Amino acid sequence: AxxxxxxxxxxxxxxxxxxxxxxxxxxxxxxxxxxxxxxxLPARCTALSYAVLSDATNALRCWKTQAAAHASPNGGPVIAAGAGGLGVLLGGPTRYQGVWQDKPYLGTGSLPKVDDLQRAMRLVSLSLL
Structure with missing residues (x-):
């Protein structure tokens, strides 16, 4: 406790x-x-579970080559592996308090579509198991 x-x-x-x-x-x-x-460690375990439960080759490649581009040392591996495993791009230009900031894209493929949300939720659910 x-x-x-x-x-x-x-x-x-x-x-x-x-x-x-x-x-x-x-x-x-x-x-x-x-x-x-x-x-x-928890972030890397999550990234590894995303890789094992999805397109492992792409997830691990994105993790290895893209994670360091993210500002967060723990968010980068998780987002890169998840996006790579699902074959989507996450990130890019983002607004913070009304100001646009140029953030890197992580993953591969195209920007997510509505159908990708269900696949992402399934990946998270399976990872939690």
Whole structure:
């Protein structure tokens, strides 16, 4: 139970102050790095499960070649492997607080369509099992 509380605390601190603002620069940086460390193995287990349960060759290739392009050290492997395994592109230009930011595309193929949502939900469900 103490480990669960600690993990939840770190995750919440990262969500609240993990972004680099002048006011929370040092505290937010520490919370973000601690959260990254705690999620290192779970993120890679998730990416590996996505690969095993989908197009493994494409998922592993995307993970290896694209994950580092993502700003998050843990989000990159998961998104790249999932998108590669499903054969879709995720990411690209994104709006944050009204400002467009150029984000990398991860995966292969075309942008997702409505039908791809069901496949993605199935992949997540199978991974959870």
């Amino acid at each position: 103490p480990g669960i509380v600690f993990y939840r605390l770190v995750n919440t601190l990262d969500a609240m102050w993990g972004y680099r603002t002048e006011r929370y620069c040092h505290f937010g940086w520490a919370a973000a790095k601690l959260d990254d460390g705690l999620n290192y």
